Amino acid sequence: MTKPLRGADIVAQSLARLGCGHVFTLSGNHIMSIFDAALETDLNLVHVRHEAAAVHMADAWGRLTGNAGIALVTGGPGHANAVGALFTALGAESPMVLLSGHAATWELGRGGFQEIRQADMAAPVTKASWTATSAATLGHELGKAIRIATSGRPGPVHLSLPSDLLEERVESNAIVWPDGQRTAAPALPDAVADAVLAAIAGAERPVILAGPQLSNSSGRTLVGRLEAATRAPAVIMESPRGIADATLGAFPDLARRFDLIVLLGKALDFTTRWASGPAFDPGARLIAIDPEAALIERAATETGDRLLLSCIADIRGAAETLIARAAMAKARNGGWLTEARAALEHRPATWTSLVAKIPGRLHPAEVFRALRPYIERNPATVLVCDGGEFAQWGQSMLPARRRLVNGVAGAIGGSLSFALSARLLEPEAPIFAVLGDGTIGFHLSEFETAVRRRLPFVAVLGNDACWNAESQIQLREYGRDRMHGCELLPARYDQVVAALGGHGEFVDDAADLPSAIERSLASGKPACINIMVESTAAPVVRQPG
Numbered sequence: 001m002t003k004p005l006r007g008a009d010i011v012a013q014s015l016a017r018l019g020c021g022h023v024f025t026l027s028g029n030h031i032m033s034i035f036d037a038a039l040e041t042d043l044n045l046v047h048v049r050h051e052a053a054a055v056h057m058a059d060a061w062g063r064l065t066g067n068a069g070i071a072l073v074t075g076g077p078g079h080a081n082a083v084g085a086l087f088t089a090l091g092a093e094s095p096m097v098l099l100s101g102h103a104a105t106w107e108l109g110r111g112g113f114q115e116i117r118q119a120d121m122a123a124p125v126t127k128a129s130w131t132a133t134s135a136a137t138l139g140h141e142l143g144k145a146i147r148i149a150t151s152g153r154p155g156p157v158h159l160s161l162p163s164d165l166l167e168e169r170v171e172s173n174a175i176v177w178p179d180g181q182r183t184a185a186p187a188l189p190d191a192v193a194d195a196v197l198a199a200i201a202g203a204e205r206p207v208i209l210a211g212p213q214l215s216n217s218s219g220r221t222l223v224g225r226l227e228a229a230t231r232a233p234a235v236i237m238e239s240p241r242g243i244a245d246a247t248l249g250a251f252p253d254l255a256r257r258f259d260l261i262v263l264l265g266k267a268l269d270f271t272t273r274w275a276s277g278p279a280f281d282p283g284a285r286l287i288a289i290d291p292e293a294a295l296i297e298r299a300a301t302e303t304g305d306r307l308l309l310s311c312i313a314d315i316r317g318a319a320e321t322l323i324a325r326a327a328m329a330k331a332r333n334g335g336w337l338t339e340a341r342a343a344l345e346h347r348p349a350t351w352t353s354l355v356a357k358i359p360g361r362l363h364p365a366e367v368f369r370a371l372r373p374y375i376e377r378n379p380a381t382v383l384v385c386d387g388g389e390f391a392q393w394g395q396s397m398l399p400a401r402r403r404l405v406n407g408v409a410g411a412i413g414g415s416l417s418f419a420l421s422a423r424l425l426e427p428e429a430p431i432f433a434v435l436g437d438g439t440i441g442f443h444l445s446e447f448e449t450a451v452r453r454r455l456p457f458v459a460v461l462g463n464d465a466c467w468n469a470e471s472q473i474q475l476r477e478y479g480r481d482r483m484h485g486c487e488l489l490p491a492r493y494d495q496v497v498a499a500l501g502g503h504g505e506f507v508d509d510a511a512d513l514p515s516a517i518e519r520s521l522a523s524g525k526p527a528c529i530n531i532m533v534e535s536t537a538a539p540v541v542r543q544p545g
């Protein structure tokens with residue numbers, strides 16, 4: 001006879017069965033039974049310093065692998081700390097599951113310890129959010145959470161685990177284990193694919209806009225193949241800056257000229273300016289292919305009879321079908337694609353010589369010109385870019401294929417956690433996290449996690465002693481004499497990192513930057529290069545003429 005298992009053992013063993021080897025966690029009363037149960041499994045518990053960091057790490061894991069990242073936090077305040085970070089995962093269409101400890105079922109409604117309506121709290125920032133009600137089905141529910149997170153448009157899912165269910169013992173024959181199945185969204189029918197290809201062939205200036213779920217390296221490869229097959233420029237839009245994302249070069253110059261916009265899993269939202277004027281030609285036709293009926297409906301409402309056709313379909317599968325069918329169709333003339341690519345890859349010539357005007361400060365372009373060779377020399381390099389003005393320069397000047405950005409949610413603060421998670425997946429290649437000095441304060445203590453877990457990466461910190469993105473808004477909207485309240489100290493974050501056991505560098509002269517990068521990489525430690533930079537607005541790319 002096998003021994004009855006605790007609910008916590010069922011959770012830990014289900015995670016192992018489902019191939020979720022790493023769990024990003026912060027301990028707490030409600031979940032210590034799962035820590036205990038993990039001893040009987042190979043689960044790797046990565047204990048972090050703030051619950052939001054655990055969610056960011058699970059988010060990065062989900063984005064990089066396509067498999068669900070797992071965060072495990074305690075109930076009440078632990079859960080509340082975690083919830084904000086789910087918004088970033090939702091915007092990035094990242095498959096991940098937040099497991100939160102929870103007050104015991106018998107305490108509910110009676111003022112239980114750290115009792116709060118956790119599922120309600122997480123609902124707006126997840127695809128699904130609920131509280132388990134039986135110990136025997138905990139594994140099954142975990143499997144369901146992972147299935148939802150990875151199916152259709154990927155995204156975060158929350159499951160609360162009441163502490164009494166985790167302690168309850170269940171006879172082995174009563175346990176409902178997860179089945180590990182994924183639910184596939186419908187395939188794009190061949191006839192629809194042919195109609196899409198015919199519309200692309202008949203358009204003069206078509207574009208394919210792909211959503212964040214295709215932004216990892218396999219997605220980028222797929223989008224590149226789709227572009228080559230259709231000879232229509234195919235662009236991944238994953239930034240909160242939308243069409244103004246300088247990573248997309250002179251995209252705004254092109255946008256006004258598109259006559260056909262194929263939305264491939266790209267939500268018609270603020271980032272696409274709803275495909276309306278003046279950013280886009282208000283006469284441009286659209287096609288919407290999306291796993292979600294609600295987004296197809298939104299496209300129809302927003303664009304009316306400009307919507308030529310729409311289809312609910314799995315995005316990766318749809319791209320493969322379009323590629324396969326394109327091989328049988330008449331090829332477009334490549335002239336438009338060449339012109340569009342030139343615009344997307346355009347960067348102003350002045351960027352090669354921009355230098356700071358203030359002594360003891362660098363222009364962001366000087367920083368990224370120095371960093372670029374280190375990104376280029378290893379194609380496996382992972383580049384993480386946070387929000388804020390400085391990081392936008394990095395995003396647009398550094399040609400990394402493996403890239404994690406803050407995403408459509410537009411939240412700052414995730415980059416250090418993303419870098420740690422990337423290092424767990426990528427043992428060898430350099431990992432750079434680009435961020436501003438305001439942002440580094442959010443999760444600076446994760447350097448301790450990185451040192452403790454031996455997860456080296458290099459934080460490239462643009463320190464302008466200012467929350468510059470917001471300062472720039474004040475300058476633009478209210479005038480120079482009304483800029484206030486966004487100042488910071490030019491603090492020595494490099495020394496903080498060194499004190500936490502990492503490697504610190506301080507740079508206030510461009511000539512010193514290459515050697516600081518070399519020393520940081522050679523240190524084998526989590527490193528922070530604290531670079532004094534000028535407060536510079538994010539780059540804007542326009543084509544000459």
Ligand SMILES: Cc1ncc(C[n+]2csc(CCOP(=O)(O)OP(=O)(O)O)c2C)c(N)n1
Binds near residue numbers: 436438
């Ligand atoms: C969670 C969250 N809080 C606040 C903001 C608003 N915000 C966006 S950028 C920014 C300033 C970032 O400053 P810093 O990290 O120093 O980068 P810089 O713009 O100076 O390069 C702020 C406060 C946000 N996007 N997300």
